[in-house]
Amino acid sequence: MPQDVYVSILAGGSGTRFWPKSRHKRPKQLCALGDSKKSMLEVTLSRLDGFVPAERRMIVTHRDQAEATAALTRDTCPLILAEPEARNTAAALALAALEIKAMAPKGSNPIMISLHADHVIRDTHAFRRVLQEAVAVAREGKIALLGIVPTHPETGFGYIEQGNPLPIKGVMSVSQVASFREKPALEVATQYVKSGRFFWNAGLFIWQVDTILSELRQFLPDTMKALDAACAAAPEGRLSQLPASTLASTYASLKKISIDVAVLEKSTRTAVLPIDMGWKDVGSWDALRSTFGKGGNANLTFGDTMLFDCERVTVDTDGPLVACLGVKDLVVVVSGGAVMVCPESRAQEVKRFVEELQASGRKEYL
Amino acid sequence: MPQDVYVSILAGGSGTRFWPKSRHKRPKQLCALGDSKKSMLEVTLSRLDGFVPAERRMIVTHRDQAEATAALTRDTCPLILAEPEARNTAAALALAALEIKAMAPKGSNPIMISLHADHVIRDTHAFRRVLQEAVAVAREGKIALLGIVPTHPETGFGYIEQGNPLPIKGVMSVSQVASFREKPALEVATQYVKSGRFFWNAGLFIWQVDTILSELRQFLPDTMKALDAACAAAPEGRLSQLPASTLASTYASLKKISIDVAVLEKSTRTAVLPIDMGWKDVGSWDALRSTFGKGGNANLTFGDTMLFDCERVTVDTDGPLVACLGVKDLVVVVSGGAVMVCPESRAQEVKRFVEELQASGRKEYL
Numbered sequence: 001m002p003q004d005v006y007v008s009i010l011a012g013g014s015g016t017r018f019w020p021k022s023r024h025k026r027p028k029q030l031c032a033l034g035d036s037k038k039s040m041l042e043v044t045l046s047r048l049d050g051f052v053p054a055e056r057r058m059i060v061t062h063r064d065q066a067e068a069t070a071a072l073t074r075d076t077c078p079l080i081l082a083e084p085e086a087r088n089t090a091a092a093l094a095l096a097a098l099e100i101k102a103m104a105p106k107g108s109n110p111i112m113i114s115l116h117a118d119h120v121i122r123d124t125h126a127f128r129r130v131l132q133e134a135v136a137v138a139r140e141g142k143i144a145l146l147g148i149v150p151t152h153p154e155t156g157f158g159y160i161e162q163g164n165p166l167p168i169k170g171v172m173s174v175s176q177v178a179s180f181r182e183k184p185a186l187e188v189a190t191q192y193v194k195s196g197r198f199f200w201n202a203g204l205f206i207w208q209v210d211t212i213l214s215e216l217r218q219f220l221p222d223t224m225k226a227l228d229a230a231c232a233a234a235p236e237g238r239l240s241q242l243p244a245s246t247l248a249s250t251y252a253s254l255k256k257i258s259i260d261v262a263v264l265e266k267s268t269r270t271a272v273l274p275i276d277m278g279w280k281d282v283g284s285w286d287a288l289r290s291t292f293g294k295g296g297n298a299n300l301t302f303g304d305t306m307l308f309d310c311e312r313v314t315v316d317t318d319g320p321l322v323a324c325l326g327v328k329d330l331v332v333v334v335s336g337g338a339v340m341v342c343p344e345s346r347a348q349e350v351k352r353f354v355e356e357l358q359a360s361g362r363k364e365y366l
Numbered sequence: 367m368p369q370d371v372y373v374s375i376l377a378g379g380s381g382t383r384f385w386p387k388s389r390h391k392r393p394k395q396l397c398a399l400g401d402s403k404k405s406m407l408e409v410t411l412s413r414l415d416g417f418v419p420a421e422r423r424m425i426v427t428h429r430d431q432a433e434a435t436a437a438l439t440r441d442t443c444p445l446i447l448a449e450p451e452a453r454n455t456a457a458a459l460a461l462a463a464l465e466i467k468a469m470a471p472k473g474s475n476p477i478m479i480s481l482h483a484d485h486v487i488r489d490t491h492a493f494r495r496v497l498q499e500a501v502a503v504a505r506e507g508k509i510a511l512l513g514i515v516p517t518h519p520e521t522g523f524g525y526i527e528q529g530n531p532l533p534i535k536g537v538m539s540v541s542q543v544a545s546f547r548e549k550p551a552l553e554v555a556t557q558y559v560k561s562g563r564f565f566w567n568a569g570l571f572i573w574q575v576d577t578i579l580s581e582l583r584q585f586l587p588d589t590m591k592a593l594d595a596a597c598a599a600a601p602e603g604r605l606s607q608l609p610a611s612t613l614a615s616t617y618a619s620l621k622k623i624s625i626d627v628a629v630l631e632k633s634t635r636t637a638v639l640p641i642d643m644g645w646k647d648v649g650s651w652d653a654l655r656s657t658f659g660k661g662g663n664a665n666l667t668f669g670d671t672m673l674f675d676c677e678r679v680t681v682d683t684d685g686p687l688v689a690c691l692g693v694k695d696l697v698v699v700v701s702g703g704a705v706m707v708c709p710e711s712r713a714q715e716v717k718r719f720v721e722e723l724q725a726s727g728r729k730e731y732l
Contacts, residue, residue, distance in 0.1 A: 321728075
């Protein structure tokens, strides 16, 4: 990638979806999930090796998770932007854009690629190819979005509707965005998939820093005023160099809003690049097994396990032997002195445990 | 109870049915199962408090389990007969009968009550009352058996068929035994229950020591010859005082046979006392929950648990928090660094894990 291309990786997360493996101080992106012994964040970073160097990468995360994050990424991504609190993606991406602006040579207009730390991308080659095209689109002043070619009528994602094609040199397929559609009903999702004109919005964005900052200043002026003021007070204009308490008081005033709602749905500059790259948002235990489960019984096991007559079972243990007999469609997780058992169909509800533990003040399990 | 009444408690067990809570060195009778914090053995002993004193009690167990047993029963039952190997109940009861004979005043004919360490008996009052009657029956030279009034057509137990009544003073109901019936088919068991003449054989026996020794010498002469020879060589005739290696070489020659097959099915002296005393043989996890499960959802939990939307679930943990959501008819056991999960309907198969662990030499979990 050219020297003016930077990558920011959103690595927040409350650590509730993969409890008890994920915790507040060790959210899922810091866990080894799937078929790697590395954390998802490390895998995300290694996908950039030889593509974008470590000194042009940064991670945006919650300050409670900054230390655990840094322990994993000291060499592969030294710069960590520690948010005092989660204020949704508009604030996080504004923070990163301002940091990149301050890092880049004065007067330049660097490119920013925004990734997520907890995505599975099977086809790194396709991923890199589409990013190169997206950079070309971004250089035209566009807000480029990767649109994932849907494999099924998923009702848990937002969709991007493809508009008119944009003729940009060296780019195979890029179109204007006709509309953004929130999580659809199954019937609607089925029509989307059938049409061939709708793509999953994976939250993967590529833009020039000046483009997104300009849009943010237009659509989210209060947030940008606060952040610009903080920048003016920061050493070399870098928000990462501000004292934590200063950034905290700035952050407290920022609007909690997603970049999608704040900017993308309003901007006329959005463009979508359809891509099939084996993308998965591994949002909970059920998605994990459907992504990585193997063999005739489609079980997925990590650690010391003994399974008899089990089907579609996920077992993840950080030490204790887990012995299962005759169970199906079940998730069993042993981590940090807690054991969690639920049917795969209810894996989305695991956060109920976290809520209950919070309510009863049992911090040792959070 | 009169001073010539002794109790022996059979407390063997391989520790496979309640794995991973039960282990080879900590079989189920040493585990706190059910609604008590005490082990089943301790509960069995406490049922005798104020009835038969500690000095007239003894426990028969495998020598591998003797130390763990003694640690629990030092005050409540100091005498432990440690079998070098399990040779079934005829050998174990002969051992106990000979020990009692040697302990009792010379020329006396003491009474022996044989209990099991892993039975639940809800109605201690009824239990004691029937034992008092059974002692009276035993004094008539009978081999008295408690016959449990069946609550359902259980196919996992043997049945005792009631014969002609025996008129014995002070005993409400005692009859000759017409026949012993092995584990019946469901249809047959249903007829048994309907008839009112069949009772569960719980292995609870009351006899004079001379009676059972005489029957054993008649029906199992080789075993008794070997044990009598060992007695002759033992200090004060007490097999408990023999060196372990001496008893081991004697034991190696004993026939592996149950007292039922060796003696009871052949003897003409058997008598049955029907009793309804809330008796349960808690043989595996499923039986445990059906015995002790409480509340509308009939869950049974021990230790630190968090259950949402669970029904008929058994959870037993020795420390780690166990969080279950949306599961039914499931058993989850956490003990000694192992986690076991299986449907309640397959709880009988838990020993498969033990077999697999033995085969793979993973002694830490046995």
